[in-house]
Amino acid sequence: MQIRLKDYIKDGFPLALMPVSDSTEFPVHSHDYVELVLVLDGTGVHLAEGREYVISSGDVFVINENFKHGYRNAKKLKIVNILFDLKALSAPLYDLRLIPGFLSLFELEPRFRVKHEFKSRLRLRQKDIFRAKQLAFDIHRELSERSPGYKAICVGLFLELLVFLSRTYSKAPTPERDTLCNFSRVISFIESRFAEDISLGQLARLAKMSRRNFQRAFMAATGSSPINYLLNLRMAKAAELLVGDASTPVSEIALRIGFCDSNYFARQFRKIMKMSPREYRDSQRR
Known part of the structure; x- marks a missing residue:
């Protein structure tokens, strides 16, 4: 039912x-x-x-x-x-x-x-x-x-x-809740600082785990690796900027979301969104 x-x-x-x-x-x-x-x-x-x-x-x-x-x-x-x-x-x-x-x-x-x-x-x-x-x-x-x-x-x-x-x-700690709150801090950190150079070691320290245990636990928590989670978040932000600020060059949007190389950004965007940044922008105008 x-x-x-x-x-x-x-x-x-x-x-x-x-x-x-x-x-x-x-x-x-x-x-x-x-x-x-x-x-x-x-x-x-x-x-x-x-x-x-x-x-x-x-x-x-x-x-x-x-x-x-x-x-x-x-x-x-x-x-x-x-x-x-x-x-x-x-x-x-x-x-x-x-x-x-x-x-x-x-x-x-x-x-x-x-x-x-x-x-x-x-x-x-x-x-x-x-x-x-x-x-x-x-x-x-x-x-x-x-x-x-x-x-x-x-x-x-x-x-x-x-x-x-x-x-x-x-404010109500137990070992299980502490684990989840530590992961929440990691996710919030990624979401608020996605344009910065974030390292796996930095995230593991926030979670108070070894790198190996952190990667395994992060995958269980989100269904994605830390790197892919960050990449997908950047692409989602890029999509928002491409539509919301149609006059901004793609190269500038790439910089805003943490990519120094606009060509590499375009390849990653196509891989995830199945179209180029410019094609995505044009598709949202129709």
Whole structure:
């Protein structure tokens, strides 16, 4: 069974909230959106792609699209599911990705869930549960009432919740969470300094690992080698510049993203984008 975001949203606004309580079981399902799960009370068993994890009050985790999951053996379980499409929301994230806990909770933890046996999930203390619950219920109220301006305030409340959870994750160390936060710092470093000359040794030191272990772990975390991750990021930035600043010469764009040789840049761009920089620019004008 797959659940679709469009069945829950109104006015095409890609954010919805679904409280779930007093249900002993929820059949295994998947969905075409990302789901942020806040466990407010009780206990249960989370069924996740053939594995089972005990969940309880204070647990926070993310379910990515097309991921099969469900619940059983629920005892007084109260959950808030926040359904969203971050790209479709077009919300300005500003420096949110610089918080180690953001990348850890929303991108890395789902990938490391099996390896870490769910130990890298976020666990909220009682006072933090209350704050997260209040923000979630404020979003729910605005979505229900739909007063003029509700979309704007929902985005603001949602971003506040993301920042709160991300900061809390960063301040709640366990060996598993520390590992993810170290990787988050590496990814943030690459994303903020992609145009600089970044060495593998520099990244390994940030991750507090040997080069060999870092390369293997980075591949597991991102599905890419550190070098390819940096290269793909540079190409994505180049594509933005080619379209957003059509008067800028290709050679200058190459310099902006960290390439001293514009010919080498053009070859790498063609290899990844399947067309030259100029062809890409022209294709976006049509």
